[in-house]
Amino acid sequence: MNATSSPIDPVNTTGGAVSGIPHPHGTAYLSIPFAAPPVGANRFLAPQPHAPWSGVRTCDSYGATPQRRPFGAVTTIPEPSIPGDDTLSLSVFTPAAGEPDAGLPVLVWIHGGGYFAGSPASPWYDGRSFARDGVVTVVISYRLGFDGFGWIDGAPLNRGVLDQIAALEWVRDNISGFGGDPARVTIAGQSAGGGSVLTLLASPAAEGLFSAAISHSGAVGSLAAPEAEAIGRRFAEKLGIEPTLAGWRSVDETRILDSQDEFNQIPDAAGWTSTPAELIAAVRAHPIESMGLAFAPVIDEQTVRAPSKTIAGGQSAHIPLLLGAARDEFTFEIPGSATLETAIADLTRAGIGENEIAQYRQEVERIGSQFATSQLVSEHMFRAPAAAIASLRAAHGAGERTWLYDFAHPSAVSGLASHCHELPFAWDLLDAEGVSDVLGDAPQTLANEVHAVWVRFITHGTTEWAPVADHVAGARVFGADGGYDRNAYAFERALGRYSINS
Structure with missing residues (x-):
């Protein structure tokens, strides 16, 4: 019709x-x-x-x-x-x-x-x-x-x-x-x-x-129930109410929204000036709060359980899963942030291997050393979780039903493959409002390619490239040189295995 x-x-x-x-x-x-x-x-x-x-x-x-x-x-x-x-x-x-x-x-x-x-x-x-x-x-x-x-x-x-x-x-x-x-x-x-x-x-x-x-x-991040309760009590105290259903219903929506904005503070260049080691430690310990989010799913063991533990338990092993991230995600310039060499020194002290560090160096040199810190944090927030989930599923019998992708097409506007950029390609909507402002003259051939992958997966529950059972760090690359890269997530996989200490 x-x-x-x-x-x-x-x-x-x-x-x-x-x-x-x-x-x-x-x-x-x-x-x-x-x-x-x-x-x-x-x-x-x-x-x-x-x-x-x-x-x-x-x-x-x-x-x-x-x-x-x-x-x-x-x-x-x-x-x-x-x-x-x-x-x-x-x-x-x-x-x-x-x-x-x-x-x-x-x-x-x-x-x-x-x-x-x-x-x-x-x-x-x-x-x-x-x-x-x-x-x-x-x-x-x-x-x-x-x-x-x-x-x-x-x-x-x-x-x-x-x-x-x-x-x-x-x-x-x-x-x-x-x-x-x-x-x-x-x-x-x-x-x-x-x-x-x-x-x-x-x-x-x-x-x-x-x-x-x-x-x-x-991003794999949930609040523990005690954390969520502490935030809720602080919020109620700020508004001068009891943290009860009756107390919250006495407050109008506008007042809650005004105060909520003070709890949710998305980090910007001014807020990410710590060393790479300090930033990664914060992201690892408090993934939701480090993104400036006070309100997110809460692990209550009823509606929400920790995804990593549940995957290890095999609950969703029968569900085909396609996952991945954009190459640059939340990468932006941070004035006065650490140099590439400082970041590499932190990674070396953490025990990350030379081959994986070389992959990180290549990525930063591609986009510019001014992005060294934010690229590292971005990797940990969005790309390392994808690699970790894929590895967990492979380790617990679901690798044959798990596929990784890596969106690497740089915007003609920013030169980066950033957060949200893959969506007009997946939906095959390059003519939608606002797309050209973000992507510039985007290639329809890539939209045809990415959208076809989605349609195939939605229709048949599979893709045409190897599942992670074969190559845990491998992924189908959209953009750049395309094709299948068996080491696409090697650095992110290593990053997820180590604690980073200065």
């Missing part, structure tokens, strides 16, 4: 009938509620069932978003904030609306944004290219910041994760009406969304709700 085709009959869901709008290569249903508005009596609770509606609900435009303010400095992605209460919703892009027997594979997308920002209404998450290639796409929302992840005495932890699980349950119960197969669901996300994917792989409550997973730049 194309954008000028006749209207599609409404689709019945557990909440009621919905109508969509013609969209390139199919139909789009925008902002279908999967849970009740998390306000009033539902505020700070687990997601509650949405009241059924009568008649046909028109889903032809994006509704309210959990992101309440614009956060343009957090990501390079245009991510609109839309006011309103009905924030727990999802959008479906399908080439087979109203065809319950179509049995198409399903992609469920979880946006990033540091667990406090991001929007499911971004033009970078339009599912038209996947619809063209026979995939049903679902883009979900979840509560953010303190609302989704803050500790409250008497309220459930991990409300944002519970929202993601509720959305997956909606997909299980309803996606067949949109032409999707509930037994062929791939969850995918980038940054905090990629971290959410790894969290869901380790969540007993999410077991059985998806059959494959893709994690882009997924």
Whole structure:
């Protein structure tokens, strides 16, 4: 179906009938509620069932978003904030609306944004290219910041994760009406969304709700429950309230957001001037806090377990996993930071091998010695976790179902392959709003290549290159010289094995 085709009959869901709008290569249903508005009596609770509606609900435009303010400095992605209460919703892009027997594979997308920002209404998450290639796409929302992840005495932890699980349950119960197969669901996300994917792989409550997973730049970091409680108590004390459900409900949303900003401070050049050894030690000891994030998934052993321990236990060994990161991620110039030689000296003292250090040196010399410190921290935050997860899965019987990629195409604007840059290629949306501002004149041939990998993985649960069982540090490289590099993550794998001490 194309954008000028006749209207599609409404689709019945557990909440009621919905109508969509013609969209390139199919139909789009925008902002279908999967849970009740998390306000009033539902505020700070687990997601509650949405009241059924009568008649046909028109889903032809994006509704309210959990992101309440614009956060343009957090990501390079245009991510609109839309006011309103009905924030727990999802959008479906399908080439087979109203065809319950179509049995198409399903992609469920979880946006990033540091667990406090991001929007499911971004033009970078339009599912038209996947619809063209026979995939049903679902883009979900979840509560953010303190609302989704803050500790409250008497309220459930991990409300944002519970929202993601509720959305997956909606997909299980309803996606067949949109032409999707509930037994062929791939969850995918980038940054905090990629971290959410790894969290869901380790969540007993999410077991059985998806059959494959893709994690882009997924930082492996969760808060321990005592840490989350300490932050919650400090936050309540700052606002002069009791840290209880009643106390928090007495504070309006605006005041919480204003104060939350003081707890969430994304590091910038002024904040990363320590030595490489000190920075890596901080990242290793407190991965979430070192990224300036006070609110993130909390290990409660019920909804959320530590991904590394769960992988070692084999819980998700049967789930095919595609994961990786951009070559440069959060790399930026830090005035007055350590030199390349200082960083290499720290790595040598830590016991990192000469071959792995040579790989790091090559990367820094490629982009400039002014990036030596931030490149090292970036490697540890985003690339080393991917290598570590792959190694763990290989060590515990899941290597044949694990594949690594390495996004290495430099932007024509910055000269770097940075955080978020791979998304327009994966979604085959180089013409989307804001893409040319970030990437310049990006090659369509690379978008065809990366997008085809996603479609194949979502459809068949495999890729055309070797799994990590064969070469644990190897990965498929997108951009640069391309092809398969069996040592793509050798430095990151070594970095993850050693503590760095000055």
